[in-house]
Amino acid sequence: MILYTDATTPFGRKCIIAALERDIPLEERFIKLSEPGDFLDINPLNQIPALFIQSGQYYFDSDVILEYLDTLHERSPLIPDLNKFECKTAIHLANGIIESTLLRTMELRRPEGQQSKTYVTHLEARVMRGIKTMEKKREKTIADCLNGEEITTAVALSYVDFRFSTEWRKSAPTLEEWFEKVSRRKSMELTTPTRERSITLSDTIGK
Numbered sequence: 001m002i003l004y005t006d007a008t009t010p011f012g013r014k015c016i017i018a019a020l021e022r023d024i025p026l027e028e029r030f031i032k033l034s035e036p037g038d039f040l041d042i043n044p045l046n047q048i049p050a051l052f053i054q055s056g057q058y059y060f061d062s063d064v065i066l067e068y069l070d071t072l073h074e075r076s077p078l079i080p081d082l083n084k085f086e087c088k089t090a091i092h093l094a095n096g097i098i099e100s101t102l103l104r105t106m107e108l109r110r111p112e113g114q115q116s117k118t119y120v121t122h123l124e125a126r127v128m129r130g131i132k133t134m135e136k137k138r139e140k141t142i143a144d145c146l147n148g149e150e151i152t153t154a155v156a157l158s159y160v161d162f163r164f165s166t167e168w169r170k171s172a173p174t175l176e177e178w179f180e181k182v183s184r185r186k187s188m189e190l191t192t193p194t195r196e197r198s199i200t201l202s203d204t205i206g207k
């Protein structure tokens with residue numbers, strides 16, 4: 001299976017971490033969305049990530065990919081049945097933080113005269129409110145295998161650090177401690193947004 005993605009996309013990072021955590025063979029292929037070529041046949045939305053399984057079988061949207069990966073392993077599920085809706089809501093919260101951070105970055109890349117300060121402030125406030133909610137709900141313990149909620153939360157915080165600010169730690173000590181621990185996992189270390197190479201089938205986290 002091939003994951004069309006790039007080094008910096010947090011939505012792609014969710015999927016490759018999930019595959020590494022469950023030891024599912026998955027190879028990354030970095031693409032440039034500005035030169036999509038045949039990728040438009042895989043995802044006409046021209047968004048990453050997208051998962052190629054075989055000719056004619058492609059899945060996209062990171063959450064769909066997580067659910068599909070759950071059909072391929074027998075370890076603890078990425079999306080557990082117990083507390084399923086709490087888990088999906090927490091994933092949606094982390095997705096929202098990622099999306100708001102992404103939109104903020106895009107807005108700030110527009111020519112200065114065209115940027116909306118109000119919009120940027122609105123997005124930043126949404127990120128910070130989201131992180132406060134994560135802080136209230138965070139349990140400090142980490143299981144043997146990260147689940148979809150933990151993966152998406154860790155990826156969201158890492159993306160906020162990468163594109164926006166590290167200041168969230170001041171008001172989220174539990175989350176900070178948890179994030180420091182999760183960030184030391186090999187699946188996180190292998191997939192940082194500053195990495196230069198894609199994950200191949202020979203990359204494993206040794207479980």
Ligand SMILES: N[C@@H](CCC(=O)N[C@@H](CS)C(=O)NCC(=O)O)C(=O)O
Pocket residue numbers: 008009010011012033046047048049060061062063102
């Ligand atoms: N809901 C999608 C969002 C994917 C997404 O927004 N990907 C970004 C990269 S992080 C992208 O492809 N942006 C290009 C665009 O939207 O034109 C998912 O979870 O996979």
